[in-house]
Amino acid sequence: MNQIAAFYTGPGRLVAAISAALDAAGVDRATLRTADLAAVDEFHIRGRRATLEIVEALGLTAQSHVLDLGSGLGGPARTLAELTGCTVTGVDLTPDFCQVAAALSEWTGLSHRTRFQVGDATATGLPDGSVDASLSVHVAMNIPNKHALYAEAFRVLRPGGRFVVYDVLQGEGGAVHYPVPWAAGPSTSFPATLEDMRELLPAAGFNVISEVDSSDESLAWFQQMLAKIQRDGPPPVTFATFLGESFAQMTANQVANLAERRIRTVMFVCTRPS
Template sequence: MSHYSLGELEAKFLAALRAAGRDPEHLHQEDLAGADEFHIGGIKSTEDLARGAGIHSGSHVLDVGSGIGGPARLFAQRFGAKVNGVDLTPEFVQVARLLTERTGLSGQVTFNQGSALALPFGDDEFDVATMLHVGMNIDDKAALFAEVFRVLKPGGVFAVYDVMQMVDDEPTYPLPWSTVPADSFVCSPMEYSEGLEAAGFAVDSERNRRDFGIAFMERGQARAAEKGPSPLGPLLVLGPDGPPRMANLLAAFRTGILAPVEIFARKP
């Protein structure tokens, strides 16, 4: 949790919005693009995951590891879903609530501080659960998958979009989610699928998005080289050591050590 808690994130976010020419008192979800979609592929990857999971206006969605709330708000605004987000980091939950209120989405989206290993919800509550770039921080994936299985309704979909280990070689650290290997819990797609099936899920599909991720990160690098870093870019959350973290991740994608992977699983 402390890895992501920089302190004063709310004030920094509001200052960044003003620096980018936004009015923090009257925000649209689009105003936050670049900062609140804190995963490879940004809005495009969130939309792809939502469509793959079948999220629609009648869906009740749980976003596990919801961060500052970008995907949850997108599921609500663009797909009409009702969304609950849960995150371990209190500062993220605070900022997520602030931004959700200022984008007028508080009626559809709520956030809870809590652990993905002990979700603060009852059994069979949700139609869809999503998890975007969260599993790399969680060692006990068996407990994680069991908890998501518990809170999903029968027939519910668990849509995962995580960075996964593709070969046995070690990537260079630091990475966006970890400064040292001991704090990184990256697993292979096979380990995810086997863990999901052990929890009771049926795995429907898997997609390696390595080329998509490389292209996305290279575009970001090119924009930063031309115009300088955006005040609403990933450095807002990662802090000043963000560039080497992102450079190491891109290198791991290029060498095929890591890749962003989608997995869709269903509760029978």
């Protein structure tokens, strides 16, 4: 697990790097909104658009307490909190990510609705049935023991609560081209297949109520992102802030992986039976 955390630790201090990039772009911290940070903190394929689909699928209220398993820089957590008024607890293995997530929540005025703690998504330490909803976004590719991950998601969710998984899956087109944004190589990459997921989630106790494959939209998203960067230049803060010099190669590989069906993006909406 330390190897995975190390992969995501950027060169230098992330909070300072993101702050400097925002200042250089003339972004007013006093009026910062979650959408302003989407190019860096919505660290998943299709970005904020996918997060909005998750918000809709979870059906949250202002009274909901949500668990984000593998919360990263906290983009989805903040978007959920901002749009629904819910409170979110994020758990992530990477200390730097939790530090940045807390800072970005402070900058966007959402510290009172989001908190982030360093921990293992397969063993959060939260009480049984203590959250109303949970989500996992582009996390399981780094976790070999997916049984433990989904069992933990089931354990902490109250009966009747919803769990949304939006993940990168192994496709039918062959081995993944590396590096990719979640791994430099296969030693820390464990994408499940669609067939695996159809067994894993029910085995953990969930009822799967929908399964949506967004692979074609994901390929179009990457192509549009590259075209926009070529036309307008990169946004002031991007994933490259913490992925470093390999970011361009990772992006090119993701386009190839999706085009060749080596990976797929799929969202599963599940419930814990009442």
